[in-house]
Amino acid sequence: MNEVLKAIKERRSIRSYKPDMPSKEDLDKIIEAGRYAASAMGQQDVIFVAITDRETRDRLAEVNHDIGGFPEGMDPFYGAPAVIAVLAEKEWPLRVYDGSLALGNMMLAAHSLGLASCWVHRAKEEFEMDEFKALLKELGAEGEYEGIGHLIVGYADGEYPEAAERKEGKVFYK
Amino acid sequence: MNEVLKAIKERRSIRSYKPDMPSKEDLDKIIEAGRYAASAMGQQDVIFVAITDRETRDRLAEVNHDIGGFPEGMDPFYGAPAVIAVLAEKEWPLRVYDGSLALGNMMLAAHSLGLASCWVHRAKEEFEMDEFKALLKELGAEGEYEGIGHLIVGYADGEYPEAAERKEGKVFYK
Numbered sequence: 001m002n003e004v005l006k007a008i009k010e011r012r013s014i015r016s017y018k019p020d021m022p023s024k025e026d027l028d029k030i031i032e033a034g035r036y037a038a039s040a041m042g043q044q045d046v047i048f049v050a051i052t053d054r055e056t057r058d059r060l061a062e063v064n065h066d067i068g069g070f071p072e073g074m075d076p077f078y079g080a081p082a083v084i085a086v087l088a089e090k091e092w093p094l095r096v097y098d099g100s101l102a103l104g105n106m107m108l109a110a111h112s113l114g115l116a117s118c119w120v121h122r123a124k125e126e127f128e129m130d131e132f133k134a135l136l137k138e139l140g141a142e143g144e145y146e147g148i149g150h151l152i153v154g155y156a157d158g159e160y161p162e163a164a165e166r167k168e169g170k171v172f173y174k
Numbered sequence: 175m176n177e178v179l180k181a182i183k184e185r186r187s188i189r190s191y192k193p194d195m196p197s198k199e200d201l202d203k204i205i206e207a208g209r210y211a212a213s214a215m216g217q218q219d220v221i222f223v224a225i226t227d228r229e230t231r232d233r234l235a236e237v238n239h240d241i242g243g244f245p246e247g248m249d250p251f252y253g254a255p256a257v258i259a260v261l262a263e264k265e266w267p268l269r270v271y272d273g274s275l276a277l278g279n280m281m282l283a284a285h286s287l288g289l290a291s292c293w294v295h296r297a298k299e300e301f302e303m304d305e306f307k308a309l310l311k312e313l314g315a316e317g318e319y320e321g322i323g324h325l326i327v328g329y330a331d332g333e334y335p336e337a338a339e340r341k342e343g344k345v346f347y348k
Contacts, residue, residue: 002284003177008207008279029181035180036342038281038293042187044341051348090183094295097323100274107184107212108282112178119212121268136317139346144235166209174311 007112012161014116017079017154026113027082028160030153033109034086034102040094046102046148047141049085056135057083057168060126064150067122076120080152085123087136099148106151116156123147181285186335188290191253191328195226200287201256204274207283208260208276214268218278220322221315223259227332230309231257234300238324241296250294254326261310262317274321280325290330297321 001009031048039045051057060083077083086103088095103119110117121160126132127147136145175183205222213219223233234257238250251257260277262269277293284291300306301321310319 002286004181004282005203007178008283009210011210011212013212018206029179031345033179035344036183036185036337037278038187040293040295042338044344047344047346049346049348053348058346096270097274097293100271101278104211104275104278105282108178108279109182112176119214121214127229135348136346139348140343141346142343163210164216167317169314170209170218170221171205172221172223172310172315174223174227174230174309174313 007108009163011107011111012163013118014156015078015118016157017116017152018082018157019079020155022153023113026115027084027153029051029113030106030109031084033105037105039098039101043092044096045089045092045095046099047087047145049087049136049139051083051085052081054164057081063126064120064122066085067125077152078118079157080154082153084149084151084153086148087123087127088146088148090146095146096148098163103149103151105118109124110151110153114154116160117151117153120150120152123149179284183337185281185285186337187292188330188334189292190331191255191290191326192331193253193255194329195255196289196327200289201226201258201262201327203287204280204283205258207279211275211279213272213275217266217272219263219266219269221261221319223261223310223313225257226255231255237300237303238294241299245295251326252292254328256327258325258327259323260322261297261301262319262322269300269320270322277323277325284325284327289327290334291325291327292325294324297323298334300335304337
């Protein structure tokens with residue numbers, strides 16, 4: 001099995017993190033992988049917001065927690081110190097497909113660098129809020145965006161699990 | 175750069191194919207990569223229909239062509255001999271995200287095996303038609319599915335192009 005197929009089979013969504021921050025260099029590589037994902041008609045309509053500022057990360061977690069209606073004290077980012085929010089142009093009909101492809105590349109890139117990651121949802125609801133629209137403006141993102149998802153990134157706390165068994169009856173040939 | 179990051183940067187969407195059919199073994203590896211993509215809550219709601227039967231492939235191309243309103247004689251599958259349709263459970267709210275992640279893994283897997291691929295849209299419209307709903311039934315796919323996309327797969331005809339330049343102003347840090 002080549003290294004790409006191996007990474008695809010071994011990657012897992014990790015839900016427990018050490019507090020250690022990944023290097024800026026690794027985060028940049030992960031984002032670069034997202035930028036090189038295919039996009040419909042080569043539109044490149046996806047943007048990336050890498051959040052490592054603790055206060056912003058914690059506030060986003062708080063809002064995400066409330067949207068999700070999670071139990072008190074539960075961190076929807078599972079302790080991961082870095083959160084990369086992925087958004088795409090609101091008016092682009094294929095934004096969800098394009099944003100998802102970016103997130104998929106980023107998961108594999110993180111895994112290849114020895115980092116753990118997990119897609120966390122509710123970015124759509126967050127970035128409909130004035131507070132986070134203001135954050136985008138502050139950072140210089142012009143235009144209107146829909147939140148597609150977050151990739152939380154960090155070092156796995158505990159053993160890296162094996163992939164769950166795949167369900168049968170999902171593949172057909174003609 | 176590790177092999178995974180390299181594959182991510184070098185993969186391209188290819189729009190010209192030789193008629194040669196990829197091996198069943200390689201198609202299986204590509205589908206396996208799709209099956210190992212993350213899915214929301216580990217739902218594994220995605221199914222894969224690998225079409226190598228020429229008549230079925232050509233009929234799907236014809237319908238895809240008509241939905242797209244393309245110029246006469248244009249093959250929306252660009253001459254690729256194999257088409258893997260990806261669908262996901264219609265009632266699952268996160269089906270487009272999950273199906274897209276499967277397609278992204280498949281693109282990288284194909285590239286890693288020396289094969290070319292390209293996402294082709296309009297699977298949603300196709301699989302709303304009785305004709306292709308009947309095909310799913312014939313193949314034994316129970317339930318209701320939404321078409322997410324097709325991955326066309328084959329050998330690139332002509333030089334494998336370099337990735338287009340990435341647009342500026344897509345990455346922000348906080």
